[in-house]
Every structure is written in structure tokens, then in C-alpha cells.
Amino acid sequence: DLEALEQEGREYIAHLDRRAGARKNAASLAEWAYTSNITEANEERRIQVQLELSKQEKQAWSETKMYRWQDFQDFSLRRMFKKYSQLGVAALPDDKYKLLMQCVSGMESNYATSKICDYKNTSKCDLALEPEITEIFAKSQDPEELKHAWVEWHRAAGARARQNFTQYVQLDNEAAKLNGFKDVADWWLSEYEVPDFEQQLAKLWEDVKPLYQQLHAYVRKRLRDKYGENVVSAKGPIPAHLLGNMWAQTWNNIESFTRPYPDKKEIDITKTMRDENYTPLKMFQMSDEFFRSLNLTAMPEKFWKNSIIEKPTDREIVCHASAWDFYDGEDFRIKQCTTVDYEYFQTTHHEMGHIQYFLQYKHQPVIFRDGANPGFHEAVGDTIALSVSSPKHLRRVGLISGDAEDEQTEINQLYKMGIDKIVFLPFAYVLDLFRYSVFRGTTTPDDYNCHYWRLRDELQGVEPPVNRTEEDFDAAAKYHVSADVEYARYYVSFIIQFQFHRALCQLAGEYVPEDLTKKLVDCDIYQSVNAGNALSNMLKMGSSKPWPDAMEALTGQRAMKADGLLEYFRPLHEWLQAENQRTGEYIGWEPSKMQYC
Numbered sequence: 001d002l003e004a005l006e007q008e009g010r011e012y013i014a015h016l017d018r019r020a021g022a023r024k025n026a027a028s029l030a031e032w033a034y035t036s037n038i039t040e041a042n043e044e045r046r047i048q049v050q051l052e053l054s055k056q057e058k059q060a061w062s063e064t065k066m067y068r069w070q071d072f073q074d075f076s077l078r079r080m081f082k083k084y085s086q087l088g089v090a091a092l093p094d095d096k097y098k099l100l101m102q103c104v105s106g107m108e109s110n111y112a113t114s115k116i117c118d119y120k121n122t123s124k125c126d127l128a129l130e131p132e133i134t135e136i137f138a139k140s141q142d143p144e145e146l147k148h149a150w151v152e153w154h155r156a157a158g159a160r161a162r163q164n165f166t167q168y169v170q171l172d173n174e175a176a177k178l179n180g181f182k183d184v185a186d187w188w189l190s191e192y193e194v195p196d197f198e199q200q201l202a203k204l205w206e207d208v209k210p211l212y213q214q215l216h217a218y219v220r221k222r223l224r225d226k227y228g229e230n231v232v233s234a235k236g237p238i239p240a241h242l243l244g245n246m247w248a249q250t251w252n253n254i255e256s257f258t259r260p261y262p263d264k265k266e267i268d269i270t271k272t273m274r275d276e277n278y279t280p281l282k283m284f285q286m287s288d289e290f291f292r293s294l295n296l297t298a299m300p301e302k303f304w305k306n307s308i309i310e311k312p313t314d315r316e317i318v319c320h321a322s323a324w325d326f327y328d329g330e331d332f333r334i335k336q337c338t339t340v341d342y343e344y345f346q347t348t349h350h351e352m353g354h355i356q357y358f359l360q361y362k363h364q365p366v367i368f369r370d371g372a373n374p375g376f377h378e379a380v381g382d383t384i385a386l387s388v389s390s391p392k393h394l395r396r397v398g399l400i401s402g403d404a405e406d407e408q409t410e411i412n413q414l415y416k417m418g419i420d421k422i423v424f425l426p427f428a429y430v431l432d433l434f435r436y437s438v439f440r441g442t443t444t445p446d447d448y449n450c451h452y453w454r455l456r457d458e459l460q461g462v463e464p465p466v467n468r469t470e471e472d473f474d475a476a477a478k479y480h481v482s483a484d485v486e487y488a489r490y491y492v493s494f495i496i497q498f499q500f501h502r503a504l505c506q507l508a509g510e511y512v513p514e515d516l517t518k519k520l521v522d523c524d525i526y527q528s529v530n531a532g533n534a535l536s537n538m539l540k541m542g543s544s545k546p547w548p549d550a551m552e553a554l555t556g557q558r559a560m561k562a563d564g565l566l567e568y569f570r571p572l573h574e575w576l577q578a579e580n581q582r583t584g585e586y587i588g589w590e591p592s593k594m595q596y597c
Ligand SMILES: C=C(C[SeH])C(=O)N1CCC[C@H]1C(=O)O
Pocket: 249, 320, 321, 322, 347, 350, 490
């Protein structure tokens, strides 16, 4: 009878889940060995391990299919079977599976090991993305030096990946079809478990676009004042190399010479960190301490032993920051090439947020040890960082000194947050709108670059510093495109982190709507056990329930909404409208005059 069958299914899935845990542990260890020491041998070994594990997964998958789990009464048991009945890329025949692994591995190691030559000293050709090229974008205000670094990096990390990328699209789409999806775009979207998710992304952009256009117009004016109208036009897109970041995804490095009230004392966290002899380890310890102050879990001893928090000098590694779960309940690691600056201070909290999520759901079955949706995993650390970067908290830890807020200081603070959080949204949206169209075939290899820049122009209002052709492949100059990492997760994160932050601030008694002494912008949930317990209750769920249930547990809302972000930035939005009115700056941008199609 059904009761007995369901009990049998329960025992089977428990056994399968334990075996899956061992498989994921082995896969993570092989992946770690390769990305923390990029050699042919380690690449070969990683692919061998993945191939062997895919055989075991196929075997388990054929057994799982035998169960009539759709008829089971137990919601969790049905959900586990549903997740285990999706095989993934292992559905490919071995030769194609191996080829796909080689394409992605080739792109990722090209990205990680790409070097460019120095602008002035043309014989010095050992500049890596981290830390050298990143430092140029953080410091240089020479448009020609920035243009050189931009062009050389996009040649080395972008154009060189075009062939591997084209084959990866082909093979990954085949895997998608074997899993019952039309293409990889639908596979990626299915992770969000709501049928109209793509429409929801578009709606969020409509909600935020007016605010972004105001901020874009203001920044273009300030850059035109600085570099002249031959470099920055009055009504066109902003040249991508002038925004302080290789991909123009956050503009925090141009804050010092574009902030609204320049005569207000500058909050240079990086300078203070260096003056106070901060080390990467101290940054991690401070982050760990913040999480513990919320009654969340301390980093386990293995974390401090096994993590790599500084770039090694004796080997090549994948420097792009990452957090790792080894699925054995004890081994959790971060790998990043920390530099002592504000940007990596944020990144450290971001990565520690991933680890905290791993720790909170480690009691779940392996198959549920995941974010409620991919955006949730990206939002945890950033939500904490919203408190850490509040003036109240920075004063608390001595990273800024001086008087409490006045109106102008508050606008400067909101501007600093806005050129990090608001400007990121169109960038993130473009990256997966582009890849959805590639996977769907609406964008073909001979118009990869044209379609990429058309989206960048139309949605982000940025343009390439030099003309582009189909010899280039600029999308792959961004880590996640070269490493096959879906990106809508960050777009989602930058929206929901403000919903989470607002809820936590209310729970901490730090934010009371309409109470001007308890403003959202100055909320710091540090040491609030009340807020921490609510966050923990959501994180413990992992992916055991559909994400609206997890969202509701913390915020009372069951949908992604831009209202948290718009409420947080409302004073800035009003200020920008008035300021752009005052200067008569054109709002929005005309199509770029650069050649890229
Ligand atoms: C820090 C990570 C590792 Se999950 C990252 O890739 N992030 C964090 C914010 C956006 C995105 C990026 O760097 O592009």
C-alpha cells in the first residue's frame, strides 16, 4: 500500500542523501585543489573526479526514477525526490560531459591567469586583475591609462574565451534539453520556482530605473566637469572605463571626487584601515565578531585553518572571492585575495554571509543545503554589510570619527551607498539578459558583442571606450561569464537585501517608520539577538521550502519588491531630482556614437 511504499521511499532517499554528501565532498575537494593551485595536473584530476562522480549520479538517478514519489503525502519527502530526479549536466554522455568541463575549465583558468602590460612601462607585462589592474581602476584618474587597462584586459580575458564559450553554450544547451528544459535560460530560471520570474525581473527594473537615471545623470555631469565634454558627453552614455571599476558594476572608487557635498569631511575607510594597520585576518575576525554579536554561529576551527585569505606568491589561483561548503558539517572555507581596503571589507562580509548560511542549514539533508533561491545566498552577507557600513557602526568601530549626521552628510552617505547598490542593478540585469538571449539562440556567435553592448548602452547607459567588433567578446571579461556562474542571483540579492535589512532593523528597534530618530539609513543591527534569531530562523530552512515561505518568515512579505530599496534611498532620489533640475542636466542618454555593431 501507499503508506509502506512511502516509508520505503523515505529510507531510500535517506541513504541516497548520505551518499550524495560524500560525492559532493569529493567534488568540492577536487575543485578546491584545482582553483587554489591552477596546474594541468590538478585540472585533469578535477575533470576525472567529476566524470567518475557523474557516473555514480547517473546510477542513483535511474534508481530514484523508479519511485512514484509524486503520490507521496509527505511534502519534504516529495520535495527531496523532486530535486534528486533532476540529474543536471551529468545527463550528457561522457565524451560531451568531459568536453563541457574542459571548455569551462579553459575559460576559467584563462581568466584567472590573464596578464596585461603596464601602460607606461610597456616591457612590464605581469599585471594581473588582482591586485594590480583593480588598483589602477581604484586610483588612476588618467583616461588614457584607464582606457589602456580596459582594452588590454578585454582582449586577454574576453576575446580569448570566445571559442570555448561558443562550444560551452552548445553543450550546456544539450544538457538542459536532457533535463527537460528548452534551453539553459529556462534551466537557470527554474531555480527560482515561480513561473513568472523573468517578468518579475523586468518589473523590478521598471521600479528602479527612474532612480538610476537620476543618479546616472548626476554622475555624468560630475565626470564631464572633471574630464571635459570631449571625454564625457552631455547627453550620451558614460564611457565604461571612467567609473572606477573594470565592468562599471559599482562606482564607489569615484566617490571622492563626485560626492554631493565635497566640503563635508571625507569618509575614506580604506585610508583609515591602512592607517590602523588592518590585516586581512583582522577583517575576517571583525566580520565573525559581528555575526556572533547577533547570536549566530562562530566560524569553526577548520575554517580558520583551511581558508585562503591572501593571494599566494608561489602559484596561480582563482582569485575571485568564493565561499565553500564541503558538505561534511565541519569543513567550510573562503578563498579570496584580500587587499586592505573598503571594497574587500564589504567582500569579506559578503563571503562570511555565505559561510553563515552553510552553518545555519548544515543539519538539513544534503539536498536542502542550499539558499532558498540563489539570490538569498548572495544577500546574507550584504544585508549584514548594510549595518556595518552605516555611519553609526563605522563610528562604533573607529573607522570614522566626528559629529553625528546633518542633512548634507546624510546625502553624502546615501550617495556612497547608491553608487554601490543602485548602479549595480542594470549591470547585473544586462549580464543575464544577454546570456538568456545567447542560450535561446536569439543572439548568435556573430553578434555576441553587438548584442552585449546594445544592452549595456540601452539599460546601463555605458559605452565602450573604443570601438568594438566581433573579434572581441567583452562579456567574458567578467568572471561569471568565463566561469559559468548565473548572475540574476546578484540582481535579486541587491533588491531583497533591502527587504531583509528593513525587517531586521525593525526587529532590532533600530528603525521605526516616520520616526526621524530611527532612520533606515542609520540602522545598525549589531548585537541585536532579536534580529539575529529571526535571521537564523530563515537561514536554517535552506532550500527545504519554496523561497516565498523563507522570505515571509523574516519580512512578512512573500514577494521580491523594490520598496525596501526605494524607501532606503528616497532622500537621495529627491536630492538628485532637485540637483539635476538645478544644473539642467539631461536625464537619460541618447544611443552611443561608438561603433560596436
Ligand atoms: C563576491 C562574489 C562572490 Se559570490 C561576487 O561574485 N559578487 C559579489 C557582488 C557581485 C558579484 C561580483 O563580484 O560581480
